[in-house]
Amino acid sequence: MVERDEFLKEVLAFAHLKTSVQPLVGRASVVDGDTIEIRGERVRINGIDAPESAQVCKDAKGANYRCGSVAAAALAEYLVRSSPTRCEFVDRDRYGRFIGNCRRADGKDIAEWLARNGYALDWPRYNNGVYASHQETAKAKRIGVWSGKFQTPWDWRAEQRGETAEPAIVHVPEEPATTTPSYGLVSSSCRIKGNIAANGDRIYHIPDQKFYAKTKVTASKGERWFCSEVDARQAGWRPARQ
Template identity: 55%
Template sequence: MGKVQRHQGANQADRWRKRAGRRRLSRRLPRPLLGLLLLGVGTLAAAVTQFAIHSTAGQQITSGLQTTIGLQSTIANWTEPLPGPMQGRASVIDGDTVEIAGQRIRFNGIDAPESRQYCDDAKGFEYPCGRRAAQALDEFLAASRPLHCSFVDRDRYGRLVGNCERADGRSVQRWLVGQGLALDWPRYSSGAFATEQGTAKAARRGVWQGRFDQPWDWRAANADKVEKVSQPSSGLSVLGNPGCNIKGNVSVNSGDHIYHLPGQEHYDETVITASKGERWFCSEDEARAAGWRKARR
């Protein structure tokens, strides 16, 4: 091989080596930068992922706690064990509900006209059949105390649902239906008081003397007139307002308007009769504003 050819070959080999070196250099130099870039992207992605996980988990935990608290509250309200039989002096709330020692009791299987409900009498004139039923029940219970009740359930308002008898053993539900002051409620009674209702209807007693709306139908059509149901023993009404457990009584002797607080001497024996102008209050301020004064003991 000649000198010129050897020189050209050497030059070509040098050019190949330089090109190879540049290619290797181009492959080497970006790696640290690429690594740093990938590390940064990876760190950022991990941070975003962790944030999303913790954020979602936090929301889930918060939501879960709220749900659990809500469920526990509901379960505590509606799965509370039923108490054993109870007896005591009953205060009349309306035609199918009484209170014994601060505990509301709804009579099982019957439905009386609502406190604000009116019916037509035999001559077609309206009369307050709801208040009339409550007044008659008050007088019936006063004739043989105490009242004995055994419980079968709680209603959607948390009230106890029970079968009740006077001290002489007479069934309160059968008497109310037999006098036409309440109706047999087949939805819950399975016709247990159908015989008494048939007798009252044939004799045109109570609501059967004229035209009337069945209490459950009247409530559906007059939701704005239905009084709020509260459970005084819990101190909190079903609708979330303070419990209306203060008794506003009108003295028979003096006509004074006196309110009694739970725990006072005559609280349990005080009977509230709406037809006499007596009522329940949710606070002492409300009672005083209405003209009632606090009982002395």
């Protein structure tokens, strides 16, 4: 009886935690095609799955391209058009990330837009096919990943872990694509440092600025490199004053 009471207390406490988490509202910076950051909190957009940053797809002509990087860039451009972003809490994933239903300031469903434009896939394992019809729209128009061949993100991740996955539509080639990703990956050609200050401000430094050499990029803190100032601004960073 005591064990049952303790179990019920834990269930009620968890239910209270889920209902008491406040929505996140603020300017969103893009981590990847289905993950954003608002006020220092990582948010996994609920119901969809976008290609991973390192994932390679094939376009309509059969050429390799970084579909994960393309999805991230498209998401950044979409969010900057109507800010702030609002995410309602759904759950937390195994990594502790906030899973949320996210909308722009104009009320448009971000996951729906990603699925409808072929930048992400409906994820029926977690949403019971909520965005399946929007995915079919992208598929019919042959836009986004549907313009060529690709491997589902969940199968791609399983393959990278060495697990058994469903047969891939196209395997990631051994040689990386020549396109340089703009978000989150360190590259010798991406020289702009995206730093997060102690007060939470996101500031980017370009070569030859006063504090460029002293500025370090720590990925675990959400800091990253950018290939252009346009990329940095779209992701929510501002330029350093000196």
